[in-house]
Amino acid sequence: MLKDEDFFETELVEETHYLEEELFVDENLVKNRALIRVDMNIVQFPIFSKNAKRKKNEITTYYFNKNKDTYITIKPTAGDLIPGEAEERIFIALMKIMKEKGMEQEFIVTAKEIRDAAKIHASHYIKDIKKSLLRLSETSYNFKNTMYSNETNTILKEEVSTPILTFKSLLLSSKENKEIKKTIKDNRVKEVYFIRISEHFYKNVVKRGYLVYDSNILLDINGGIARTLYMLLEKIRFDNLYVKESIFALIKKIPLKYEKRSLPTTIKTLEKAFNELKQKKLLKDFKFIKESTWLQADVEIFYAEVHNSLKQERFDEDNKELKNIYNTLAISHTEKNIEEKIDNGSELPSITEEMIQDILDILPKKAQDLKSISKTIFDSIQNYGYKKVKAAAIYLKNQKKLTSPRAYFLKCLENDWAKDIIVEDKKIIEAEIVENEKEDLVNLKEAEKYYNTLTLDEQEELEKKVYLEYIKECGQDTKVQKIAFRGAKNNLILKYIDANNLVNKEVEIITIEAEDTIEKNKVLTDRVAFNDYINESIDMYKIGFDLSEEETLRVKRQIFLQLTGKFILKELTLEEINKTIAEKLGG
Known part of the structure; x- marks a missing residue:
């Protein structure tokens, strides 16, 4: 006779543990009131635990206010730990690799590439890296009133549940991965990893919601606590050479244990982290000021002018290298970036x-x-x-x-002499453009399927025809147009197929005559073409407008700064580039 249990499959897991930590800091202890909420919620999100005694199945919740309605809950997969020091190093390495690969949201990477970027020296690195990638992809982060959305330019009120990234292991011996195998030069590599950075994190990294850090500096810092402290202090101080901060506030922001019995150990840990930063010349000096208890003590941190110079150089380098689309060794770190008017009693903005x-x-x-x-x-x-x-x-x-x-x-x-000047919120416009383009992607996928069924000769004829249409619309055939077409070629072809409904027509490509119209929104996807098109366009205007070298460089800088985020997200059209160039030159 069958029993009920015969129809159920039971998975035995270890007991689940719950850990709650209050990271709310009494504002009376905060020296820099303007930045406190921003720092806790964004710069030092406790995404990577500093707890050396983590437990399996331990669900950790960090609260950021007394009401406990602002928090982050980190839930590991069954039988595992939440991400810690090892995962933090892997994530920093992935940010570096993502930048080297053109800031694409999805990319293929080998274990050796991650090893080198993360500066891992262990011989069994493949197993450790794969374990960390699995942990990063399987851990769930639940944000309540803490997740900043670049699209809405504000903190999301609803709960957001997301991993940091998704990960898939691909065997090169598989037939379906033969094209990927051709791109791997090392024949000893048997497996690669497909990485996709989660939507919320990725959009903050590539569009205004970021701070620039040098990945080499971050990975050369030995301790995870010292690394978090460094990133936190760089945000707090902005360009000040002197900072005075509550020790208790720092302990909670990192976060570290502050119970009475563990406090002496925590202070030693914090002092060790400060000393490491001092030894690595990431700060000039520091001094603990304790007049009563440690929870009421402060720390003074001193910097030299060279620290500001290096910080500014990182930011400037990240901007001026836009022509190569972020191919430096700096990485971006998510940050709240709210542009708002300040009224009495309202929150101060995060300033980047x-x-x-x-x-x-x-x-x-x-x-x-x-x-x-x-x-x-x-x-x-x-x-x-x-x-x-x-x-x-x-x-x-x-x-x-x-x-x-x-x-x-x-x-x-x-x-308030400028009260009549309206500063438009461009991000709302960008968000609308993203939604409109998402609808177009459905049709383009069908066009791509159709294109792949064509022979090489048919594809070549179609490309020639689309180029003729492109030149007809531009009104001229110069090197600039050739470069721009090369960068947008694939998208132009797919849009032509869609616009002319070729998917549903049985016609020979070689007999098609030129149509009268073509899609105007040509999305630019090639980084070299993006760079060359802007540079050559401005260089042509330079002669006609009699621009100085200094003025030319300034205009180029403004244009690259304004357009690069949308280019990386594949949202930038040639029409918008031309419009922006005209606006900058006309202003």
Whole structure:
């Protein structure tokens, strides 16, 4: 006789443990009020645990306020741990590799590439790397009032559950992976990994929601606690050479244990992390100030001018290398980047280097040359909000004679002279474009299937025909057009197939005559073409407009800064490039 249990399959797992940590910090202990919520929620998200005594099946929740309605819950897969130090190194390595591979959301990587990028020296690295990748892909992160969305330009109120990435192991011996095998030069490689960075994390990394760090610096820091401390302090200090911070606040932000019995050990751990940063010359000096208890103590951190120079160089290098689309060794770290007007009692915005640079580029050259202007912009955003400061920068730029641009700038903000200038929120527009293009992708997939059924000769004839249509629309056939077409070729062909409904027509490609119209939104996907098209277009205008070298470089910088995020996400059209060039040259 059959029993009920015969119809059920039971999986035995170890007991699940729950760990809750309150990371809320009393604001009376916070020295830098403007940054505290941003730091806890974004820069030092406790995504990688610093707990050396993690337990299997331990679900960890970090709370960021007293009401416990702002939190992150980290849930490991059955029988496993939540990600820690090893996974953090692998993730940093993947960010470096992603940049080297053109900032694509999906990419193929070998274990050796990860080993080299993560600076792993163990002989059994393949097993360890695969274990970390599985842990990163199988661990669930639940964000409540903590996940910043670049699309909406705000913290999402609803709960978001996501892994950091998805991972798939691909055997090169499999027939379906033969094309991938051709790209692997080392014949000893038997297996590669397909990595896809999760949507929320990826969009923050490539579009404005980031801070720039050097991956070599991060990976050369031996301890995970010291690494988190370094990243946290770089955000807190901005360009200040002196920082005074509550030790208790730092302990909670990292986070470390602060119970009475574990506090002495925690202080030693924190001191060890500070000493490592000092030895590696990532800070000049530090000093603990304890007048009563450790929970009421402070730490003073000192920096030298060279630290600011190196920090600015990282940011500048990341920007000027846009022509090669992020092929440096710097990585990006997600950061809250809210542009908002400040009213009494409202939250202060998170201020990034890119926001400072955005406003700096608008200001007249006389203002840009002032050594104190970056700090002035930073302080102004704190006091007035990003949009109001940007409006003031536009107002200042339009003034003919300026004897004291900084003083005039501050007066403009104080008296609200730029109140009639509207700073548009471009991100909302970009989000709408993304949605529209997603609808087009459905038709393009069918077009791609049709294209793959054509012979090589038919594909070649179709390409020639599409090029003729492209030249007809451009009105000229120059090197610039050839470069641009080469970069957008695949997309142009698929859009032509869709526009002319060739999927449902049985016709010979070689007999098709040129059509009158072609899709105007030609999405540019080739990085070399992207770089060359912008450079050559501006160089042509340089002669006609009699632009100086300095002015030419400034315009190029602004255009690359504005367009690169959309290019990386494959959302940039040639029409938009031309429009942006015209706007910058016309301004």
